[in-house]
Amino acid sequence: MKHVKVCVLRIEGTNCEDEAATAFASVGVSPEKVHLKQLLGQCPSDLKRDLGSYDILMLPGGFSAGDYVRAGAIFAARMKSGLKKDIVRFVEDGKPVIGVCNGFQILVELGLLPAMDGTMSEAPEAALYTNDSGRFECRPTLLKQEKRGKSVFTSQIPKGSVVMYPSAHAEGKLMFPRAQQKKMLERLLENDQVVFRYVDPDGEHAGYPWCPNGSLHNIAGICNPAGNVLGMMPHPERVLKRETHPDWTRVKWKEDGDGLSIFRSAVQSVR
Template structure:
């Protein structure tokens, strides 16, 4: 029998999407575990201690880690950086999949693992996910166009150009790059195939508010690193794992017990890990 695909769903106080995220990985046949940061730091009873290197996939779920104080994701990121940066960098360099959803994306950006413009992990953030243009929490279905050419390990089963619906729920999701170098850095992201999802309207066109809920640069909803194994996105694929959790499931002609749009994200990464064995 093949070995389990072990997923570390990492949380601290204030994380609140770990259940759904773990469940999504379990549904595609992986063995997820909800792990508190202190377990990876061995600040816990001996039998609860875990090592990051023993997992195949790392998932940073959504929520309001550390109450979103200072900036969303900043405290979780600072704690990871001070205690685990070497292990994290090794994990990413080894090519294993890392996903950050919503607050998890904010953490990856604050941590310097995304957008990964210079190296694998920057000392200081290279981008920011800041307050939505609307200055409020946006909790709506969003349409995302898949833009990746095949490098991203989490979207391999999604054709390029496919539009999916993942709902968003965030107040700070506007992706910003350093203003003075913005056009050049955006071009670098595009040239290296790092733009994974863009917000679109129902006709599939790049559009402003409310289709883009936050005013993100170039309508970007999700980016990956150049190697394609680290993905961060603001909307929540785990919330549409089943068709019956899509808001239009009673009106749509699709079978409610079928797959939701989000399944592809989890399926792709777990299939990738299996294919490497």
């Protein structure tokens, strides 16, 4: 079996890298937590790393650079200025890229999502806007897998099934420029880019609190048209085992948490 290398990328304020690394370690591969400056060569020489040498790239959650300009904007700008070519090549090689929470915001800021007209758009085409409640929302969320075709991240999550990945963010409402909102959504659906949508316990698309942010069309996660770049607000890496689910003391016990399947799928796709 191929030795799979995973890059969990971080800068100051990235704060979900430990559990992101644990997620990949739980499915039998060896992840490495890498600082952006290690890819840019701005570090002691023994710590330098090459993005191309990895098979999977993960952008974990957090508040990169404090999110003081716009969530994810600074991390994205720093990646774009020093690493654009490497990233484009990585994506065009079909290698999986996953961004969770702040990582999703970074992928949108980078133009790697929704990327309807090419690998990476020049400017961001969408935004993850302040939640309708106006507050940070840390709560359980249920997601229905709605991708019609195959994707490298969902081979182990059947279409129509519901998973519990918790959310924790203040800016997770997916929006397009108002005038193009309807058209962009249609294209997104047509391209089969909608992967996860928020639902209630009956599996119905529901409002707050089940959709914690008021996102367009209840969208929780999208991929690029090729299906190898995935961004999502909820955190699969927080539910690797059943005991971190919110209601695990009430339901029938099983060992695995819902989050594992997404990482299993990604690893399987590159093996």
